[in-house]
Amino acid sequence: MDKAEELYERIISPIESRMMGVISRIVRDPDDAADVLQETLAVVWRKLERLDRHPDPQSYILRICLSRSYDALRKRARRRRERPLEGSIEAGQSAGRGDAVVQREALSAIHEAIGALPPRQGQAVLLRAVDGSTYSVIAKIMGCSEVTARSHFSKGRARLREVLSELGLM
Amino acid sequence: MNGSNDAVPREEDDAIRKLGKMLNSDESAELEQRMGETLREFREDLREHPYIIRQRRRSRVTAWGRRPAWRRFLLALAAGTGTVCVAVAVVLTLWSHTPTWAQVVEQFQSAPFCSAVVYVKEDTLAEPEQHELWLGSGGRVRIRVGTQVVFARDGEVPRAFDITTRGEVEPDYRAIEMLEMLGGTKSFSLETVIAAVCGGEAIDVTPALNYQADISEDLVVFEVSSEVTAEWIRIWALRKSKLPVHVRVWDARDGESVDAVFTYSKEQPPEFFDPRSFASELSSGAAGSTNLAYALLKDPGGRPTTPQDLFKERAGYHVPVVRDVGITEDGAIWVAAARSSNSGPNGQWLFGFQRVEDDLGRDYYGVYSSSAGRGDSSIQVFVPLDYPFDERVPTELMLICEEQHVGPGDTGEPIGTVEVTEWKQGEKWPSSMVGEDFDAYGVLAEHLLRKKDWGRLQRYLDSTPGEPEKNEKAFRRERLRLGMLVERKEFDEAVALGERLLPLLEEEYRRWQGNFLSPYMFNDYLVALAAEGRIGDARDLLRRVGEIERPLPDHLNKRAEEHIRKSMQVGFDANLKHLAIDLSHQAELSAKEISEIVGVDVKTDERFKGYSGFFGD
Numbered sequence: 001m002d003k004a005e006e007l008y009e010r011i012i013s014p015i016e017s018r019m020m021g022v023i024s025r026i027v028r029d030p031d032d033a034a035d036v037l038q039e040t041l042a043v044v045w046r047k048l049e050r051l052d053r054h055p056d057p058q059s060y061i062l063r064i065c066l067s068r069s070y071d072a073l074r075k076r077a078r079r080r081r082e083r084p085l086e087g088s089i090e091a092g093q094s095a096g097r098g099d100a101v102v103q104r105e106a107l108s109a110i111h112e113a114i115g116a117l118p119p120r121q122g123q124a125v126l127l128r129a130v131d132g133s134t135y136s137v138i139a140k141i142m143g144c145s146e147v148t149a150r151s152h153f154s155k156g157r158a159r160l161r162e163v164l165s166e167l168g169l170m
Numbered sequence: 171m172n173g174s175n176d177a178v179p180r181e182e183d184d185a186i187r188k189l190g191k192m193l194n195s196d197e198s199a200e201l202e203q204r205m206g207e208t209l210r211e212f213r214e215d216l217r218e219h220p221y222i223i224r225q226r227r228r229s230r231v232t233a234w235g236r237r238p239a240w241r242r243f244l245l246a247l248a249a250g251t252g253t254v255c256v257a258v259a260v261v262l263t264l265w266s267h268t269p270t271w272a273q274v275v276e277q278f279q280s281a282p283f284c285s286a287v288v289y290v291k292e293d294t295l296a297e298p299e300q301h302e303l304w305l306g307s308g309g310r311v312r313i314r315v316g317t318q319v320v321f322a323r324d325g326e327v328p329r330a331f332d333i334t335t336r337g338e339v340e341p342d343y344r345a346i347e348m349l350e351m352l353g354g355t356k357s358f359s360l361e362t363v364i365a366a367v368c369g370g371e372a373i374d375v376t377p378a379l380n381y382q383a384d385i386s387e388d389l390v391v392f393e394v395s396s397e398v399t400a401e402w403i404r405i406w407a408l409r410k411s412k413l414p415v416h417v418r419v420w421d422a423r424d425g426e427s428v429d430a431v432f433t434y435s436k437e438q439p440p441e442f443f444d445p446r447s448f449a450s451e452l453s454s455g456a457a458g459s460t461n462l463a464y465a466l467l468k469d470p471g472g473r474p475t476t477p478q479d480l481f482k483e484r485a486g487y488h489v490p491v492v493r494d495v496g497i498t499e500d501g502a503i504w505v506a507a508a509r510s511s512n513s514g515p516n517g518q519w520l521f522g523f524q525r526v527e528d529d530l531g532r533d534y535y536g537v538y539s540s541s542a543g544r545g546d547s548s549i550q551v552f553v554p555l556d557y558p559f560d561e562r563v564p565t566e567l568m569l570i571c572e573e574q575h576v577g578p579g580d581t582g583e584p585i586g587t588v589e590v591t592e593w594k595q596g597e598k599w600p601s602s603m604v605g606e607d608f609d610a611y612g613v614l615a616e617h618l619l620r621k622k623d624w625g626r627l628q629r630y631l632d633s634t635p636g637e638p639e640k641n642e643k644a645f646r647r648e649r650l651r652l653g654m655l656v657e658r659k660e661f662d663e664a665v666a667l668g669e670r671l672l673p674l675l676e677e678e679y680r681r682w683q684g685n686f687l688s689p690y691m692f693n694d695y696l697v698a699l700a701a702e703g704r705i706g707d708a709r710d711l712l713r714r715v716g717e718i719e720r721p722l723p724d725h726l727n728k729r730a731e732e733h734i735r736k737s738m739q740v741g742f743d744a745n746l747k748h749l750a751i752d753l754s755h756q757a758e759l760s761a762k763e764i765s766e767i768v769g770v771d772v773k774t775d776e777r778f779k780g781y782s783g784f785f786g787d
Contacts, residue, residue, distance in 0.1 A: 003222050004219065034204045041208065048221050060292075143296050
């Protein structure tokens with residue numbers, strides 16, 4: 001097997017679907033998601049030699065995916081604040097509108113809420129929600145200790161609960 | 171990667187479950203297709219990656235990698251492709267005494283010993299890693315990466331040691347990466363050292379002076395940068411000595427950075443670079459990670475770098491200066507000292523005096539010791555083991571400062587002694603240093619109970635006056651008596667005493683004293699009841715204790731209240747384990763009987779996990 005193939009099979013292939021999952025579920029917008037994946041792969045390209053020697057290259061790549069996706073989410077949430085969607089989500093008042101629209105708006109509102117969290121809290125919450133990660137995996141991907149990961153997660157979750165509650169989704 | 175026991179309990183987490191459900195819904199086919207294409211393209215592009223091409227040429231995979239960003243960038247510099255250019259250096263005037271890059275390189279090479287502290291940050295938010303690098307003459311290298319200390323010389327196979335396990339290990343990949351870049355030469359060039367600490371290859375283009383970054387007449391700043399990659403290296407050198415003192419690599423795209431701080435001095439002793447000497451230090455030298463990480467390192471300025479050095483610098487231990495000594499009316503000796511702290515070679519601390527002897531041949535037990543950083547003062551209180559003692563007053567005291575060992579059978583190693591013939595007879599200790607109501611003999615009695623020294627304990631009990639209902643010391647005395655009765659399996663007497671003390675115990679348990687006391691205080695009585703066959707009474711008492719209302723003071727905020735309530739519950743559950751073990755060992759109850767008292771099956775309940783072996787069937 002060629003070195004390039006060997007590297008791809010060993011490092012990228014096992015996490016392809018997770019990379020795509022993390023990016024697409026956080027970013028949602030096809031253009032933004034494709035950009036994030038491009039940026040991530042550009043970093044992988046630049047750091048390929050080091051990744052080849054890295055003790056845990058996959059966590060490192062997922063960390064890049066996560067932080068770039070989160071940045072995109074925050075940018076998008078900012079754009080949304082500057083140019084709000086028509087109407088606003090009000091729980092229990094969705095009559096007359098299609099469920100898909102309500103779902104999309106709720107999602108946008110949640111994205112905005114997550115984007116407003118301190119980045120590390122938002123990332124920890126997203127990893128759990130999107131990827132179902134355990135604390136040890138969250139810690140690995142975020143490049144911090146498990147205790148710190150727990151702290152980020154619980155603070156972010158508490159804030160998220162408030163937001164969901166305000167939106168009438170809890 | 172999932173499934174470990176640290177999993178977030180998903181079913182208990184509505185917010186996260188709902189979020190996950192929303193985010194994981196309706197993924198667009200278009201999105202999936204576009205991402206799939208991007209990945210496939212990347213896979214193709216990989217074949218043209220310079221690293222892959224070089225690997226192909228080498229026909230085998232090299233063991234050690236390099237930092238690709240820098241390698242790519244510097245390769246481009248070397249190739250002179252035109253895509254990379256030397257930074258725009260605003261050269262207004264070339265001062266005559268401004269060193270050239272060649273002079274800096276030459277001066278670096280002539281330094282007999284160089285050390286570098288390297289901080290690496292993978293991106294803006296990543297925690298920095300710190301490594302240390304020491305370079306000696308003749309191509310000798312020592313590196314500290316994480317818990318490893320790695321030695322190499324002149325192309326020899328590197329040897330690595332872990333200072334936590336004190337054993338030889340495989341070298342960390344980061345150390346290997348540095349060593350490969352340094353190469354097997356007899357002397358180190360500045361370019362290779364920069365490449366090693368910064369993770370790139372040799373600088374083939376002469377760095378240019380950047381006067382804009384130069385803010386001091388003492389320093390000169392060189393730079394290499396790229397117009398297209400946004401990465402740059404900056405080197406600060408001393409103008410007069412021409413030695414580089416700081417190198418920074420910066421990637422403006424993601425904040426990846428490397429900072430290396432260089433210092434120079436005369437040569438270290440040969441053993442500093444000798445792995446065998448280091449191994450010997452690991453097996454027989456002083457303990458502590460600081461002692462081991464910097465073993466054999468001599469600070470050029472003569473400053474201590476390890477606890478061991480500190481110990482030597484202070485010429486070993488010293489005897490504290492006695493400031494004041496007194497003997498209370500009931501025979502307790504107190505000693506106040508200055509210059510009280512001693513630091514041992516392994517980093518342990520000693521304060522004041524550890525033992526007292528008198529010319530009457532009495533044995534004393536230390537019941538109190540405290541130290542204050544301010545003025546390096548300390549106070550210790552000692553009481554005679556035989557209490558009460560006769561009316562004789564010693565004419566001489568011997569205060570002993572000694573290194574204390576913790577192993578079984580270890581004896582203290584004397585540091586020094588002070589003979590005292592004058593003291594404040596009949597005076598209490600200074601209230602500013604020890605609380606006036608400090609019960610020195612109560613502490614002694616607890617020690618005697620732990621040691622099961624019934625003779626001495628009984629003398630204490632017999633000679634401490636007062637009614638427990640009216641006197642705090644007498645209440646403590648009776649609790650100690652209860653403990654002794656249970657230890658001696660005199661359960662009928664223990665039950666009678668427990669009944670008398672119960673209202674006092676409950677009051678004490680209920681009372682806020684800056685904290686709440688543990689329910690452990692009821693265990694002796696509970697054990698006595700159970701041992702007397704009154705299982706139901708023990709069960710009811712334990713439940714009642716669990717239901718005792720414990721009012722918190724008004725001044726606490728909500729968070730503190732929550733924390734204390736939680737701690738109380740944790741404390742209560744933790745005590746159940748102690749109680750269950752006492753019920754098994756002292757009252758000799760079966761697991762079934764113990765379970766009845768504590769209200770859960772001690773063989774299966776999660777709270778007793780790991781303890782079930784203590785209980786019989």
